[in-house]
Amino acid sequence: MADPNQSEQKPADGDLSDAELLELFAGHGVYRDNAAQYRGRLDGQLLINRCADCARYHQPPRPMCPNCWSFDVVPTPVSGRGTIHLLMYLHAGPPADGVDYHNGGHPVVVVELEEQEHLRVTGTVHEFGPNEPSIGDAVELDFLDRGGAPIVAFRPSHPTELNHPTKPDQPSLQEHRSQD
Amino acid sequence: MARSPMKDQIAIVGVGSTGFSRGDRSPLSLALEASTAAIRDAGLTAADIDGVVATAEAGAASAPLVVSSLGLTEVSHHSRPAPLIMFSLLDAAQAVFAGTADHVLIVTPVMMSSWNSRRATQDPWRRGARSSILPVPEDSANANAYATWAGRYMHEFGASKDPFARIAVNSRSNAAANELAAMRKPLSFDEYHAGRMIRTPLNMFDMDYPADGADAFVVTTAQRAAQLPQPPVLIHAATTGVYGKNTEDQLPSLKRHGQHVVVDHLKARSDLWIDDVDLFYPYEGFTIIALSWLENCGFCEMGGAERYLAEHWNDERQRIEIDGRIPLNTHGGSLSEGATRGTGHLREAVIQLRGQAGARQVEGAKVALVTPGGFFFNSQGAILRSA
Structure with missing residues (x-):
């Protein structure tokens, strides 16, 4: 280094x-x-x-x-691998290229990195396809480009394992944001 | 028992408020109306005020500007603490306790502004403060933090939005009887759940209502208070608290943050705790903050707010009454009186402890627990008592 x-x-x-x-x-x-x-x-x-x-x-x-x-x-x-610890959707905010505040909102996640407990970074998520990202999902780093500035983003580590609709014992954020 | 030499030594002897609305006055104009009302309420004049505690709230006047605008001769204590009222109350109380000043004015105007109100961005008197550089959306600080941690709370405890709704409906029901409040129209649970989503899982009714207005207070010694016209309200214990790992996205867990620090320090310095209180003012700049105060003060266990609030709900009055006895945010809180940064919570506690709340009065109220602030950098609390 x-x-x-x-x-x-x-x-x-x-x-x-x-x-x-x-x-x-x-x-x-x-x-x-x-x-x-x-x-x-x-x-x-x-x-x-x-x-x-x-x-x-x-x-x-x-x-x-x-x-x-x-x-x-x-x-x-760092590896960029971790799990989603916090998750929210923005339905309004500053305009930014590629950010859609409608149609369910723009996801913001805080990911806990595998290198150390409680060590976290904030970014967005993508490539979840029809699945909804959830707290606890394993993700990996994947920068997005915004006018030449790389934005911290995460995608699922194991896309095939993400066929969990929301777990029945957990509240669904999707359920709430669908009212938007 | 921790050291607490200031216990019951300092009194709040004057309050003044403009009320809260979406108006067209300057923050200085509002500050001066509240200040003169508070000084007159205390039975004092400009000549008595020898300390001024202003606020670092955006757009608010500095202490020297308040001093000159009020035509004060001179003051021996002045300061400008961060917003949220306990920073100001503690500063004023400590100045009086230390003998730096004898009668200290606290004045705290708030304004709807471009960062919390879309309407304010259309107002030429307000939009000037907006920066031309747009922040990045992918941010978990400040307001976004309460959405992310509200989602975490729901995830960990399997909570629904029902307890959040109860905080919002409670505030609105109480605001109906408060002529100072900006939003007095009742709110139904259906209306709450249909509210426009702003930051999932939080909707517009989970967030405080931006408004213009000002509160002011006069603080002096308990001995001096006994000679003044209003029933004195004593500061029994007061504190602020911040947890070490306080960056919003780095907070290790909901089990320890600023609220826990505040509760521990208050309990260590107070002869009175939740079994003794008649009034409870948990700040609700966001609904999740009030749910957390309820749990962290020990009214119920962590994650228990959903069950607890359902059990302590007065269906007829559409509000929370703990054990049928302790109402929450009797003035309508930040969600309905207006986004006062906790000044409304403090003012209402004082008015209730004086027995002057009219239709809102809680009979025989003698002890109030006031807990402004969130999790990260402005958690604070006080126990007030009638003399």
Whole structure:
């Protein structure tokens, strides 16, 4: 893994300047302490800050490890595999390419990554076909493109196993959003 | 018992409110109307006010602007805490307790604005605040967090939307008797369930009602309060609380967040708890927040709100009455009085404890539990008592 400080002098993805990065990801909330993660997206990588001293990951990216107070935190590629922990549908919101707030709404998920308990990232889901995504589903990373800016998205890990309509003992989010 | 030297030493002696509606006045105009009403209510004049606690609410006046607009000579304490009323109440109470000021004015205007109201985006006086850079939809912070965690709550406990509906219908039923409230038309369960979905699983009736208005309070010592005209309301215990892992999507579980911190600290500093309270004001900026306060304060077990609220529902009055005795959000809460950031919850508790709530009055009410705030960065609570 490259020294994260190196990116300040010479961006790892080649020639995108800090100003260009901020412009490409306008509205994403890019700042000094998470810029490496956005540069990682341009390389097709999901980077999570990991402490070089205690090996703990943390989210969202901070300049110091909240577990051991080391400043030696390294944006580290992760597998992108995990399970859906939180799930909602937006029926209104800021306009964005490819986002449909109607027809059931735009899904937003929080996925718990397999690397560490409670380590999560937020994104959207797709490629579920006729199935409804559910809390607990196994998913894997699949960036979506939005005007050149890769968006964190997840697709089912095992599409053939997703033939579960909503489990009978669980409330269906679909049941609620169908009123839209 | 934890250290609690301020217990019962500080009193709320004045309240003033503009009421809440979709109006055309500036936040400063509303703030000044509420402030002068609260100071007069306390039997005081401008010359008595030596502290001003403003609010960092968007568009709200700074403390120096309030001081100059009220024509105060000078003040020895001023501040501008984050929105949600307990930040302001604690700051004012601590200033009085420390002797930095003797009579502190708290003033908290709220405005519907472009981030919480589509109508506000059409208003040239309000839309200026809107940024030209659009945020990314795939966000689990702030308002979206309550939709995601409401879904998690339903998943973990097999809850339906019924308890959410009861919180919303309860607030509307109570607002009918509150002339300060923005939404006083009764809400039926059918209307609730047919509400326009905003963030599944939460619909428009699960979210507070953006409105304009202001509340103000005057705080002083309990000794001084005894010389003033209104029945004093004492701050028995008050706290704010934040849990370490408070980033919305990183919260480990619903078993521990800011509300639990607040409840633990209140219980450790109070002689009074839920068996002693006559009034309960669980904030409901989102319905899930009130359900969580109910459970986390210990009225029922985690995930038990659906059963508990059905058991403690007054069908005739279409509202919650715990053990037939303790009503919730007697003023209509944030869902129906208006999105007051908890100032309405506090003001109504004070008016009830004074015995001045008219048709809404809970007979003999002496102790109120007020719990503003959600899970992540603004959980807070207070126990108030009549003197």
